[in-house]
Amino acid sequence: MTMHAITPPPAHHFDEMLVTAGAPERGQSQSQSQSAGGQSQVQSQGTRAHYAAYNDWLQSSPEQTLSQRRAQADLLFRRIGITFTVYGDEGGTERLIPSDVIPRIITADEWSYLEKGLTQRVTAINRFLADIYHDQAILKAGLIPREQIEGNAQFQTKMVGVKVPHDTYVSITGVDIVRNNDGKYYVLEDNLRVPSGVSYMLMNRKMMMRLFPELFLRQTVRPVEHYPALLLQTLKEATDIDNPTVVLLTPGRFNSAYFEHTFLAQQMGVELVEGQDLFVKDDYVYMRTTSGPQRVDVMYRRLDDVFLDPLAFRPDSVLGVPGLFNAYVKGNIVICNAIGTGVADDKSIYPYVPDMIKFYLDEDPILNNVPTYQCRKPADLSYVLANMKDLVVKEVHGAGGYGMLVGPAATAKEVEDFAAVVKANPSNYIAQPTLSLSSCPTFVESGIAPRHIDLRPFVLTGREVRMVPGGLTRVALREGSLVVNSSQGGGTKDTWVLGDADDGRGDAAALAKTSEGN
Amino acid sequence: MLSRVAAHLYWMSRYLERAENMARILDVTQSLAMLDRSADSGGAMTPIVITEAQAEFAATNLPATYENVVAFLAWDRQHPSSIRNCIESTRENARAVRGSITSEMWENINDTWIAFQEKSRSINPLMTGNEFFEWVKERSHLFRGITFATARRDQPYHFVRLGTFIERADNTARILNVKYADEAPDSFEETEVDKETDYYRLSAVLRSVSALEAYRDTYRDVIDARRVAEIMIFDPKLPRSLRYCMDEATAVIDELPRASSRVTRRIVSEINAKLRYGTIDEVLDYGLKRYLADFLLDMVKLGNSVNAAYMETH
Numbered sequence: 001m002t003m004h005a006i007t008p009p010p011a012h013h014f015d016e017m018l019v020t021a022g023a024p025e026r027g028q029s030q031s032q033s034q035s036a037g038g039q040s041q042v043q044s045q046g047t048r049a050h051y052a053a054y055n056d057w058l059q060s061s062p063e064q065t066l067s068q069r070r071a072q073a074d075l076l077f078r079r080i081g082i083t084f085t086v087y088g089d090e091g092g093t094e095r096l097i098p099s100d101v102i103p104r105i106i107t108a109d110e111w112s113y114l115e116k117g118l119t120q121r122v123t124a125i126n127r128f129l130a131d132i133y134h135d136q137a138i139l140k141a142g143l144i145p146r147e148q149i150e151g152n153a154q155f156q157t158k159m160v161g162v163k164v165p166h167d168t169y170v171s172i173t174g175v176d177i178v179r180n181n182d183g184k185y186y187v188l189e190d191n192l193r194v195p196s197g198v199s200y201m202l203m204n205r206k207m208m209m210r211l212f213p214e215l216f217l218r219q220t221v222r223p224v225e226h227y228p229a230l231l232l233q234t235l236k237e238a239t240d241i242d243n244p245t246v247v248l249l250t251p252g253r254f255n256s257a258y259f260e261h262t263f264l265a266q267q268m269g270v271e272l273v274e275g276q277d278l279f280v281k282d283d284y285v286y287m288r289t290t291s292g293p294q295r296v297d298v299m300y301r302r303l304d305d306v307f308l309d310p311l312a313f314r315p316d317s318v319l320g321v322p323g324l325f326n327a328y329v330k331g332n333i334v335i336c337n338a339i340g341t342g343v344a345d346d347k348s349i350y351p352y353v354p355d356m357i358k359f360y361l362d363e364d365p366i367l368n369n370v371p372t373y374q375c376r377k378p379a380d381l382s383y384v385l386a387n388m389k390d391l392v393v394k395e396v397h398g399a400g401g402y403g404m405l406v407g408p409a410a411t412a413k414e415v416e417d418f419a420a421v422v423k424a425n426p427s428n429y430i431a432q433p434t435l436s437l438s439s440c441p442t443f444v445e446s447g448i449a450p451r452h453i454d455l456r457p458f459v460l461t462g463r464e465v466r467m468v469p470g471g472l473t474r475v476a477l478r479e480g481s482l483v484v485n486s487s488q489g490g491g492t493k494d495t496w497v498l499g500d501a502d503d504g505r506g507d508a509a510a511l512a513k514t515s516e517g518n
Numbered sequence: 519m520l521s522r523v524a525a526h527l528y529w530m531s532r533y534l535e536r537a538e539n540m541a542r543i544l545d546v547t548q549s550l551a552m553l554d555r556s557a558d559s560g561g562a563m564t565p566i567v568i569t570e571a572q573a574e575f576a577a578t579n580l581p582a583t584y585e586n587v588v589a590f591l592a593w594d595r596q597h598p599s600s601i602r603n604c605i606e607s608t609r610e611n612a613r614a615v616r617g618s619i620t621s622e623m624w625e626n627i628n629d630t631w632i633a634f635q636e637k638s639r640s641i642n643p644l645m646t647g648n649e650f651f652e653w654v655k656e657r658s659h660l661f662r663g664i665t666f667a668t669a670r671r672d673q674p675y676h677f678v679r680l681g682t683f684i685e686r687a688d689n690t691a692r693i694l695n696v697k698y699a700d701e702a703p704d705s706f707e708e709t710e711v712d713k714e715t716d717y718y719r720l721s722a723v724l725r726s727v728s729a730l731e732a733y734r735d736t737y738r739d740v741i742d743a744r745r746v747a748e749i750m751i752f753d754p755k756l757p758r759s760l761r762y763c764m765d766e767a768t769a770v771i772d773e774l775p776r777a778s779s780r781v782t783r784r785i786v787s788e789i790n791a792k793l794r795y796g797t798i799d800e801v802l803d804y805g806l807k808r809y810l811a812d813f814l815l816d817m818v819k820l821g822n823s824v825n826a827a828y829m830e831t832h
Contacts, residue, residue: 081628253614266617288521290828291775
């Protein structure tokens, strides 16, 4: 029988599964708060302990197992129609997001660390949003310059003084986290507007359980299937009305995330509505049904702020509902996430999240931010100019990779030109060290080889903060690539958070633990 | 249920039924063409006339051969009622409401669409054969069976059924209409020779609505034009007769929310009463062609009323 051969990761990678000679050891330089989490024994052959059960299975399976089951997975995904839309010649074609058959595994301890850190971070961000739209204590205290907020295009002046129920601005957050080659996790971005991808997390799990049932019998993988139930609970908790009518607002079936919208609405048992299904009368929102108009109490919107109401925002929007904003301001409908949350996930505000945690919660931040140099500060500016070839320099309001310089990949001339641009308007730029994303063995054309990954856990804020263990792992399928976006050749992986008893300690240890009566 | 969702379900089901009916018509046309070697262009045009696609077909500038007609009605991208476009529209409507139908229903429609694309790559349109028509019919049967077996009997189910029966009644009336459209009422007094040649055409008409066995069981006699019209209009037990379709439509509409259904219920009840209490003699006295034209107008009226009552989003 031929075994599955695994291409080892380069020595400078942090690989989630394998350790190669000379590679950085996990936890080597963990911060105090993380050290309890990261430790995981490494087996002699170079497989990390929490991957031992998977590796045993892999090494005892015939070589064609993975390719056969991947073919089954592709068929199932296509049949179920789990696609995203790519805009092209004929008005949009549907593509599958490649789903890798090798899981990304996270230990129970690491997850518990991440969960605490995420809860803290999202709690602080909600406090921050409530503050800047009301008292602005953080501005008065001088922690964030006023112009950084009020001059920000994502700051919705219309929201100043508007009461948001329970001060929950962000009900659904998707936090992008990467692991650097120092073995530590870093938050790259807080997605606070309409984060997507959770349906792929759920479908990946469903598919893996269907294709590899034997793997789920070998160890405890914590379930994620209750996410829609938690989401519905979160949305219902956003209002004080008993038994509220909840809807999910979609831009429609030509939107790239339409599959996710239909999936979540169906799983929650709520109506999937488009703007044309709704109307506002006397500042209440109704949907048109076969039995006549029906009041809507809570709206989970998957549409950006500016499209929500042509009377309040972009007048040319045909996707929204005229009059919605007035109904919202009067408290007659709850919109999740609230309007105006984008100001808190802007690159110019990101560096202040650790300060927010200290200011609002009086706690030390649990999760690391990527060190960020703000060129508006003279000391930072001179550091950035001196070290540009080692840094990623970004425009603060830029998105989608525009107006940025990736130092290590740039020519001397490009660095020089960009330095001139930064000098001309320093406050428009930030800079960060280049991170090396961790890798995970992935089943690609050439066999099993390391590919870079990130992690997007989904954090729900109702009366309390809740999340399912794990999140969406995105993987850059091209060798060496750090781009995990689905529009640019990215795929996804099922993300396993192990149960306590299976946390890389092996069966004997787990048994011992049980017999001790824990 | 959302009005827009009702509209998508209704049209999803109408388009699928339309694809099936087109396949039935083309299947029968094919067997007639094989039977009648001297079939002139007039015979080949019959399916175009039944489905009122004369203008669309003329726009292609293709000669009216049997092969061209079949290729056009099965595969043409410009013709809104081609089987291709019906399947695409079925799937687009289903995709818009995939959360309101069972996953089995959605996966079946999506499967049909995926398989159709493979067929459209492998089949030469000019050589589209019986196998393809059978496949379309089977996919439609399968969907109906899955719907029957998996859907809760609430609003989405009712709108799916309503679409099926309105589209089906419309189709049966069109098939009958073409068979007799150009014939004077006295053609029902046929000569022996006419009977001989007409036998195949009449049995083809019956087969196109799966009624040949029913005819034999009911009349146990030779096939004649008057009885064919009678069974296709009035038989309360034949699933594709006008009477049966309108019985079903009446029952379905009775299940829909009452708030806005008064006019619709009245219209469907009036149509139904004409079928329940009518006879073939009255129809022939009145003129079959006129009668069927009235019925097709009634279908438009019913469709508009359903739309106004349940599906308008503005």
